[in-house]
Amino acid sequence: MKLLEEKIIKEGKVLPGNILKVGSFLNQKIDTDLLAAMGKEISHLFESDKVTKIMTVESSGIAIAAAAGIFMRVPVIFAKKHKSGNIDGEVYCASSHSFTHGNDYDMIISKEYISSDDNILLVDDFLASGNALCGMLELAKKAGARIAGAAIAIEKGFQxxxxxxRAKGIKVRSxxxxxxxxEEGIVFRA
Amino acid sequence: MKLLEEKIIKEGKVLPGNILKVGSFLNQKIDTDLLAAMGKEISHLFESDKVTKIMTVESSGIAIAAAAGIFMRVPVIFAKKHKSGNIDGEVYCASSHSFTHGNDYDMIISKEYISSDDNILLVDDFLASGNALCGMLELAKKAGARIAGAAIAIEKGFQxxxxxxRAKGIKVRSxxxxxxxxEEGIVFRA
Known part of the structure; x- marks a missing residue:
């Protein structure tokens, strides 16, 4: 997506440890025109896939998932990173690891919001080693749901x-x- | 907003401890048609207020803030609840307390994303005792920004x-x- 690539070149900052800082338009501060364009693009990329729900994990994936959900007109469910007071009843749980924060965490989603009738599109802001996506795949698998694919804003292909x-047959679109x-520059996959 | 009130009556569950569970359409699972309608409504309510940015706090406010931002075409900034690896440089910090999670936490926002030129609309999913909003007000005040007002999905007026x-002169619209x-029912303010 040309608009996003241009924004990354213009405003992204490469920090030590393979961190790409995009706080000025994707995290921390969100460019909402770009957000709407990304939601629309994800909607186009998966329009033939009969998606019933979008799944993301809090918190930086929520805005993109919400934008995609508005254009696709399907509900968005988000996995929480720790059990909170207002999740009652039974939950599905998967473990994951955050390289950004350097810790392990649990992803939790209420059983009532996902079922074997669902065909889930996973959405996240970043895809690097794939830990967050694997956690979401595990949650969907536990619910017996199918996976329509994964839509990502920025993929670090080199990780x-x-x-x-993709090798496992999942439709991944970044x-x-x-x-x-x-620090010298950013090269996109052709 | 009739659509939201009807949804609360139909799907909201009152739990012990003044908790209103709206996980089936606002948290956990988000009804994106309703989300878009809420974003549009917030945009109407503050269309004359020259809002330059929307501020929310992670994570359940992000979807509504993003929807409002898409319709208002202003950037959304979100305060994080703990310092993470990819916030560099100087930050503004405010303390708050979550009754839902029963803990104190810090709200942090990078100084580079908010300035004294800003006229900020605060957005959140819930307003009860107002702790999260007060934290956001403190962040905006530290940046020297003006406050356009606060837009909330669901206010628990009785808290x-x-x-x-409102008594302090802030334009609050829920x-x-x-x-x-x-457990017997929910009554809305006329």
């Missing part, structure tokens, strides 16, 4: 998570797919 | 936070304002 999922990056 | 803010609630 391999996206290609591993709006910007970075082949390599350093 | 007083909204009326305290899409559904609950006067009282119990």
């Amino acid at each position: 391999g998570g996206g290609d591993e999922l 709006l910007a797919l970075i082949e390599s990056m350093s | 007083g936070g909204g009326d305290e803010l 899409l559904a304002l609950i006067e009282s609630m119990s």
Whole structure:
């Protein structure tokens, strides 16, 4: 997606540890015209896939998932990272690891919001090694739901998570797919 | 907002401890047609207020803030609840307390995303005692920004936070304002 690639080149900052800082338009501060364009694009990419629900994990995936959900007119469910007071009843749980925050965490989703009738589109802001997506896949699997695919804003292709999922037959579509990056510049996969 | 009130009556569950569970359409699972309608309504309510940015706090306010931002075409900034690896540089910080989770937490926002030129609309899913909003007000004040007002999906009027803010002269608009609630039923403020 040209608009997103241009924004990354213009405003993204490569920090040590393979971190791409996009706080000025995707995290922290969200460019809502870009957000709407990303939601519309995801809607186009999966329009033939009979998606029944979008799944994301709190918190930076929520805005993109919401934008995609508005255009696709399907509900968005989001996994929470820790059990909170207002989730009652039974939950599905999966473990994941955040490289950004350097910790392990549990992803939790209420059983009542996902079922074997669902065909789930996973949405997230970043895909690197694929830990968050694997956690979401596990939640969907536990519910017996099918996976329509995964829509990602920015994939760090050089970290391999996206290609591993593609090799498993999952339809992964990234709006910007970075082949390599350093302080000298960012190269997108052709 | 009639649509939201009807949804609360139909699907909301009053739990012990003044908790209103709206996980089937607002948290956990988001009804995206309703979300778009709420975003549009907030946009109408503040169309004359020259809002430059929307502020919310992670994570359940993000979807509504994003929807409002898409219709108002202003950026959304969100305060994070703990310092994470990809916020660099200087931050504004405010303390708050969550009754839902029963803990204190810090709200943090990068100084680079908010300034004294801003006229901020605060957006959140719930307003009860007003702790989260007060934290956001403190962040905006530290940046020297003006406050256009606060837009809330569901206000629990009986907990007083909204009326305290109105008494301070802040334009608070809640899409559904609950006067009282119990397992017997929910009454909205006329």
